[in-house]
Amino acid sequence: MTTMAADDAMRTRLPKLLPVLIAFALLAAFPAFGSTFYVDLVGKIMIYSIFAMSLELLVGQTGLVSFGHAAFFGIGAYAVAMVTAKVDAASLWLVVVVAVLASAAYALVVGALSLRTKGVYFIMITLAFAQMAFFVFHDTSFGGGSDGIYLYYKPALTLGSLVLVDFDKGRAMYFGTLACLVATFAFLAVLLRSRYGRALAGIKANEQRMRAAGFATYPYKLGAFVLGAMIASLAGVLFAMKDGVVNPELLVWNQSGAVLLMIILGGLGHLRGAMLGALMFTVLQEVYQSEALFGSFSKHWQLMLGLTIIAFVATMPRGLIGLFGKRAKKEAP
């Protein structure tokens, strides 16, 4: 059956991958001619792309509509502030390990409980847990209260006492973010083509049938939930490093809603859709917030953003990715 395997490979790899590779190459070249403002904006879009892909794993690939994904983003961001001392830059390794383990632990608890429910109950329980995390940071002095914590030093990538990358210098932050984006995309793309990823697709389509075939679906879903949380925390780490400040707003439910809108806007079921959605959402937000374009009306940017999103969803039910025609057809197991 070599022809069949070859068909599979042909159909799933090249045409889909090419635009993504071109996009990554353009991103790598961008700082050479973009101004600092735009490099910073693109950096933010890349972080949101990672965040959106981590939620896409849950919503688009496994069919778990989590409305509390910002909790894990926020935990990652706070991990940076907690680990960073007042006097010196922390090791990035330590920051990432703390962020990923903390969000994984919280996701294990939230997932273990919420995955016993389905549909709207799952949505509500994930939201409730995320709001719990929000209030812990907001109402206690544990994370600096509602003001949050400023970072005086960004964590540095170190090897022993040797500093490999100082993220305060030059475009290190930008390229570090790009490296994380490429790694996240590659990791998820490989994962989704594996037996595990195909099992998630099967669970999304018909969980009962998967159980009848012999898949114990609960640990599969829990695994996806924890993995999505870990990747979201990585995006949170990057966000805190980029902005140099963390505050409870990172975990608030609007943030969970925004990332959900990103993946819906881009087109559920595709990693590329998640990235497109993050791009579109952030650009729209920037445009509507611009006083140069909208004058004093720009303070009503949320109204304009909301209307635009409604228009998008109404006219493009398959998301932005649907504009690219048949190629965006649902991926098979």
Add this chain to the structure above:
Amino acid sequence: MSDILLVATGVSRHFGGLKAVDDVSVTLTRGELHAVIGTNGAGKSTLVNVLSGEIPITTGAITLLGHDATRWTQPRRSRAGLGRSYQRNTIFPQFTVFENCRLTAQARWPKVWDWWTPTSRCADSREAALRAIERAGLMPVVQRLAGTLSHGQKRQLEIAMCLATDPQVLLLDEPLAGMGAEETERMLALLGELKDGHAVLLIEHDMDAVFRVADRITVMVNGRVIASDTPAAVRASPAVQLAYLGDEFVA
């Protein structure tokens, strides 16, 4: 190994006060097709759901391939060798016939933690899927999207997906439902072949079909078994005639 693959003893399933399945015992033997008939609401589908582990048992015991499987979850029973098909289609319409079967076959892939190998490189599940498709007679449409198949082909795919998991016991819930005459003939031929190597429990409404293919027939009324015997003996049983088959059948 003994050829008795599944033994259900005194199985009951109550929903509140309703005894959907009440003290039912069945034995499934390799090479034998055991049909369960009964009117709507007699408890046939509930019986399959209890045997497959989809809903919990109230009382009774289930022995699967010599193991006490009464408390086993559905996925565990499935991996042990119990396959089932559904009365309504449970195929994945947006995947091809091949991908549907490969997906279920992968329940058996031993390397659960291997997250990097593409499924297309798993030779075992590909072969299991193709064997099942061949056996179910779907080779001509192997690369078609499942959602575009005819109703009869979808029913065949339902069984192929079950076969791809390499089961020893097959619980088939109305595989003939809604089929035309020609499709029914093809499915009956398949059912006859499936006996070879499997123990088959068949739930079916089509009486002519049941009496043609079954080796043993159990008749259920209101959750209870009123007869369980060879087709000839069931046909001759006055109790069955009275309760279920009706006058026109006797004539």
